[in-house]
Amino acid sequence: MTDTDRILTAAKRPEDVDAALRPKTLDEFVGQKAARENLRIFIQAAKSRGDALDHV
Structure with a gap:
């Protein structure tokens, strides 16, 4: 992995919100x-x- 492949940001992404809503x-x-x-x-x-x- 190069430095350009790794992105850190404080911006919220749609999957972050989805994960927060899942039990x-x-x-x-x-x-x-x-x-x-x-x-x-x-x-x-x-x-x-x-x-x-x-599968249930």
């Missing part, structure tokens, strides 16, 4: 308690199988 944990999903609990179960089951989570 980082299941607890950050508001008003979807049943869906959160189902996802927790799916994730835990996949982890215990040592497998990837199916």
Whole structure:
């Protein structure tokens, strides 16, 4: 990587705003308690199988 490939700026980019709006944990999903609990179960089951989570 050259110095010209690396750009640092304080200007906001559209993907920065998008990332800020996305929940980082299941607890950050508001008003979807049943869906959160189902996802927790799916994730835990996949982890215990040592497998990837199916598309949900």
